Amino acid sequence: MADIQIDRVKIKEELILRNQYEMQKDLLKQRRLRIVVMSILLASLLSTVVYGTLENPFEYTFSNIGNFFDYRLFFIIWAIVSGIAIQSCIIALYQLEEYQAKSKYWFVVLASGFLVITALIPALKDIYPFWHWLHTACAVIHAFFMLMALNPFVNWVSRENPRLRTTLKIWQVIIWVGSIIPLILFGKTGLFELWFFVTVIMFLLYLSLVLFEEKIVKMSVAFLKEEEDLNFAIEKIYIDLMPSKDWQTKRRNRHNAFSIKFRNFC
Numbered sequence: 001m002a003d004i005q006i007d008r009v010k011i012k013e014e015l016i017l018r019n020q021y022e023m024q025k026d027l028l029k030q031r032r033l034r035i036v037v038m039s040i041l042l043a044s045l046l047s048t049v050v051y052g053t054l055e056n057p058f059e060y061t062f063s064n065i066g067n068f069f070d071y072r073l074f075f076i077i078w079a080i081v082s083g084i085a086i087q088s089c090i091i092a093l094y095q096l097e098e099y100q101a102k103s104k105y106w107f108v109v110l111a112s113g114f115l116v117i118t119a120l121i122p123a124l125k126d127i128y129p130f131w132h133w134l135h136t137a138c139a140v141i142h143a144f145f146m147l148m149a150l151n152p153f154v155n156w157v158s159r160e161n162p163r164l165r166t167t168l169k170i171w172q173v174i175i176w177v178g179s180i181i182p183l184i185l186f187g188k189t190g191l192f193e194l195w196f197f198v199t200v201i202m203f204l205l206y207l208s209l210v211l212f213e214e215k216i217v218k219m220s221v222a223f224l225k226e227e228e229d230l231n232f233a234i235e236k237i238y239i240d241l242m243p244s245k246d247w248q249t250k251r252r253n254r255h256n257a258f259s260i261k262f263r264n265f266c
Contacts, residue, residue: 027219030096034212037089038205044085045201048194051078057190063123063135065190079119082197083112089204090149096211099156104149111145114138146200147176157211164210171206175199 051074055065066075090108093099121135122128154172158165178199182191 027216030212030216030219033092034208034216037092037208037212040085041089041201041205041208044082045198045205047078047081048197048201051075052190052194052197055190057194058186059189061188061190062193063118063139066119067123076116076119079116082201083115086146086200086204087112089208090153093204093207093211094153096215097153097157097160099153101152101156104152107145107149111142111149114142114145118142143196150200154207157207161214171199171203175203 051065051071052062054071054074055069060068062075062078066072087108091105094105094108118135118138121138122131123135125132151172154168158168175196179192179196182189182195186192
């Protein structure tokens, strides 16, 4: 089979003529976004497992590890990393599925914010009883907003994708019931927190993989339907057709526009 010759200029002109250039750019964007989302989730998963097992999770909660030992900075960094990762992923999935419930965006932001606030507030009951109470209250509020942000969206996805309904319900049971059982059996230890965060992140990894793949497949089918040579057509999907000079020009134009706005503002 002859090698496929790639002429970016010619391909770009062809796609513009067929009104497929924006679709091709969107396909590249979705593929890259999927990689970014899943990468930050994997980083969050790794940091959660490492932090949650710095001390015995059968004895110490995440707050205990961060306040009783020399891991306070690690606790705050973990909360920021996990909060940003979970928030970014959920918002990306909202936008991917065109989920229009604006209040849920606030729930996501508030959930991440309260997670960070929880880490910042000291949890030393004997020394700072008020701050310890506030720390606990913020942790509960974080879980509440996470529930309000995630469960309605999962139910909405189940209605839009009936084939996923059973799997998504199983995941919900694993996350919420699985978090409560260690709390009942072992009391207030790190097990229920470790289970909660690990399963939430794993669930978001699964959801990202499935929903991004579904979106990309649908767009790819629409992109390829009029192509005669599928091998060559598939190559077009992966080609970045924006030359480096065009990218630099656009960046320069954005910078100039920002400078003008800033001067006008001042």
